[in-house]
Amino acid sequence: MKKIIILSLFLCLSCQQAKTITESQEATFGIVIHGGAGTILRANMTSETEAAYRKVLAEAIQVGHSILKNGGSSQEAVEKTIHVMENSPLFNAGKGAVLTADETIELDASFMHGATLDAGAISGVKTIKHPISAAIKVMEDSPHVMLSGAGADAFAASQGLEIVEPEYFLTERRINSLKRVKEAEAKEKKISSLEKEYVSQQRYGTVGCVALDLEGNLAAGTSTGGMTNKKWNRIGDAPIIGAGTYANNATCAISATGWGEFFIRSVVAHDISALMEYKGLSIQEAAHTVIHDKVGSLGGDGGVVGIDHRGNVAMEMNTPGMYRAHMDAVGSLNVKIYKDE
Amino acid sequence: MKKIIILSLFLCLSCQQAKTITESQEATFGIVIHGGAGTILRANMTSETEAAYRKVLAEAIQVGHSILKNGGSSQEAVEKTIHVMENSPLFNAGKGAVLTADETIELDASFMHGATLDAGAISGVKTIKHPISAAIKVMEDSPHVMLSGAGADAFAASQGLEIVEPEYFLTERRINSLKRVKEAEAKEKKISSLEKEYVSQQRYGTVGCVALDLEGNLAAGTSTGGMTNKKWNRIGDAPIIGAGTYANNATCAISATGWGEFFIRSVVAHDISALMEYKGLSIQEAAHTVIHDKVGSLGGDGGVVGIDHRGNVAMEMNTPGMYRAHMDAVGSLNVKIYKDE
Numbered sequence: 001m002k003k004i005i006i007l008s009l010f011l012c013l014s015c016q017q018a019k020t021i022t023e024s025q026e027a028t029f030g031i032v033i034h035g036g037a038g039t040i041l042r043a044n045m046t047s048e049t050e051a052a053y054r055k056v057l058a059e060a061i062q063v064g065h066s067i068l069k070n071g072g073s074s075q076e077a078v079e080k081t082i083h084v085m086e087n088s089p090l091f092n093a094g095k096g097a098v099l100t101a102d103e104t105i106e107l108d109a110s111f112m113h114g115a116t117l118d119a120g121a122i123s124g125v126k127t128i129k130h131p132i133s134a135a136i137k138v139m140e141d142s143p144h145v146m147l148s149g150a151g152a153d154a155f156a157a158s159q160g161l162e163i164v165e166p167e168y169f170l171t172e173r174r175i176n177s178l179k180r181v182k183e184a185e186a187k188e189k190k191i192s193s194l195e196k197e198y199v200s201q202q203r204y205g206t207v208g209c210v211a212l213d214l215e216g217n218l219a220a221g222t223s224t225g226g227m228t229n230k231k232w233n234r235i236g237d238a239p240i241i242g243a244g245t246y247a248n249n250a251t252c253a254i255s256a257t258g259w260g261e262f263f264i265r266s267v268v269a270h271d272i273s274a275l276m277e278y279k280g281l282s283i284q285e286a287a288h289t290v291i292h293d294k295v296g297s298l299g300g301d302g303g304v305v306g307i308d309h310r311g312n313v314a315m316e317m318n319t320p321g322m323y324r325a326h327m328d329a330v331g332s333l334n335v336k337i338y339k340d341e
Numbered sequence: 342m343k344k345i346i347i348l349s350l351f352l353c354l355s356c357q358q359a360k361t362i363t364e365s366q367e368a369t370f371g372i373v374i375h376g377g378a379g380t381i382l383r384a385n386m387t388s389e390t391e392a393a394y395r396k397v398l399a400e401a402i403q404v405g406h407s408i409l410k411n412g413g414s415s416q417e418a419v420e421k422t423i424h425v426m427e428n429s430p431l432f433n434a435g436k437g438a439v440l441t442a443d444e445t446i447e448l449d450a451s452f453m454h455g456a457t458l459d460a461g462a463i464s465g466v467k468t469i470k471h472p473i474s475a476a477i478k479v480m481e482d483s484p485h486v487m488l489s490g491a492g493a494d495a496f497a498a499s500q501g502l503e504i505v506e507p508e509y510f511l512t513e514r515r516i517n518s519l520k521r522v523k524e525a526e527a528k529e530k531k532i533s534s535l536e537k538e539y540v541s542q543q544r545y546g547t548v549g550c551v552a553l554d555l556e557g558n559l560a561a562g563t564s565t566g567g568m569t570n571k572k573w574n575r576i577g578d579a580p581i582i583g584a585g586t587y588a589n590n591a592t593c594a595i596s597a598t599g600w601g602e603f604f605i606r607s608v609v610a611h612d613i614s615a616l617m618e619y620k621g622l623s624i625q626e627a628a629h630t631v632i633h634d635k636v637g638s639l640g641g642d643g644g645v646v647g648i649d650h651r652g653n654v655a656m657e658m659n660t661p662g663m664y665r666a667h668m669d670a671v672g673s674l675n676v677k678i679y680k681d682e
Contacts, residue, residue, distance in 0.1 A: 151574030
């Protein structure tokens with residue numbers, strides 16, 4: 001027994017030492033965001049719309065970058081960056097979220113911390129202004145990881161989070177989207193083919209952020225309104241730890257966006273981490289494998305953003321576009337929309 | 342210590358031998374079930390109660406085994422086996438499920454098919470007699486993977502599944518459990534310590550089944566009432582694909598039971614599959630690693646049952662007991678409760 005204790009202490013000290021060396025070699029930080037993936041084509045985009053997206057992506061990532069640069073945590077960077085995108089009606093998260101078949105808004109979000117593997121998630125909430133903050137509250141101030149529906153709304157209110165009327169989230173654009181999808185649905189018979197069509201038209205907009213802070217801690221968060229015309233209190237991949245969101249200091253932080261059903265079945269975010277941990281793939285190789293060989297081969301599409309514990313970045317998609325941006329420790333800003341950029 | 346090493350080596354060699362024999366056999370099948378893991382101690386169990394559990398476990402697994410033996414699918418075997426346990430008030434699934442803090446019943450279930458990676462899940466339903474069948478219906482007859490709350494109940498009803506009054510699920514035993522937990526809660530101040538105590542007392546009962554059929558197809562299913570006194574529409578690991586349930590013909594089928602929050606954070610079921618796929622571990626090694634080194638090191642506890650594509654089986658736990666049973670192609674029945682059996 002004594003031997004075991006001595007061995008454990010030795011291992012513990014070695015770990016500490018290794019950590020210090022790694023940290024001194026690699027004091028870097030970085031942040032990556034996405035604003036959804038899908039059929040985003042130059043032909044369908046006015047220069048004004050394109051400029052508006054690029055402007056909000058730049059604003060959002062600079063908020064998180066500034067936090068990280070000043071020694072703030074990856075958790076705070078992810079939360080505050082996602083707030084900017086939840087506030088923008090351009091994205092399908094917070095204000096501007098898509099409508100359900102019942103013409104309501106049901107928001108999903110999740111957050112995971114790479115150092116502790118602590119996680120929080122909410123699904124189907126209707127009154128929480130910043131769903132990402134509710135996910136973090138679940139992680140920090142409840143004994144649970146995932147809350148849903150009216151219970152999650154009540155928990156957030158009890159914790160003093162900002163509560164708004166459901167109408168706050170509604171936008172003319174999303175009301176019109178639902179109308180168009182319902183008209184198309186009325187004409188169609190097979191829900192599956194309809195689904196495929198409207199999903200590919202209406203999906204883009206989920207937002208997400210991954211960050212590495214100066215302490216070497218990774219964090220990932222995702223926030224969404226889900227899928228236009230969704231029914232039966234559908235839950236997609238965004239609030240599912242392992243599917244839409246995963247963070248582990250040993251590997252990477254991942255936030256996904258895409259056809260959620262395929263991302264759940266492929267356990268996308270955790271699979272990227274597992275390929276790095278167990279097979280030694282780089283974050284780019286792992287993200288490419290999962291998006292193209294796993295999700296793609298099932299017939300799904302979408303994308304991920306990721307950052308590893310050394311600041312290496314992946315922005316991978318099998319769609320024509322993904323709203324995305326990256327900033328590294330140097331501060332160079334990299335905003336992209338189309339796949340071929 | 343020496344004895345332990347010799348014993349381990351012996352066990353290891355036996356395992357290798359068993360594996361080789363199994364691998365040389367081509368068409369095989371098998372089924373494994375659990376009825377929950379937790380503080381299950383001989384000291385707290387009457388011989389009548391123990392006999393009752395062993396009887397239902399044997400009845401349940403024989404239903405699935407008979408289907409498999411006659412060439413039926415692993416999907417059907419998993420569904421029909423879980424029906425038996427959902428019907429039994431002994432387990433925390435279907436009839437006999439635990440109560441929420443609001444004295445209601447909220448049931449969760451999920452199913453995954455190893456050949457297609459198709460999956461379905463429902464959470465927080467109140468009127469569906471067989472939640473596992475609702476999860477399968479979501480997979481087969483909706484464009485979604487996961488439905489929740491009243492929407493999931495409505496979907497199941499629209500699909501002709503058997504609907505019951507919420508009172509159907511209530512049992513005196515679970516009403517008393519909730520009372521005791523609430524009394525303890527009223528005395529406690531810190532929810533976290535309370536949580537730890539009542540979780541370890543009240544958790545056992547989730548049911549699950551994994552099967553390999555003669556076609557070589559794996560399937561996994563899990564069904565539960567969740568955690569006594571759960572609040573805010575909490576969702577545990579049972580309905581989360583990748584956490585409580587995962588199946589992939591390339592690796593294994595897994596169903597988990599335990600402290601759901603830790604199982605979500607550890608993405609338990611998918612992690613076992615990933616260790617097999619990417620690191621070449623056997624199902625026993627992978628299950629041991631995830632339950633002890635991953636879940637255990639975070640402070641969580643519980644267990645899993647699993648079967649791989651060659652019929653090798655894992656029944657792993659870090660709790661004093663797990664209700665479980667296994668039947669192989671030969672038909673030998675193996676029912677166990679305590680860890681040291």
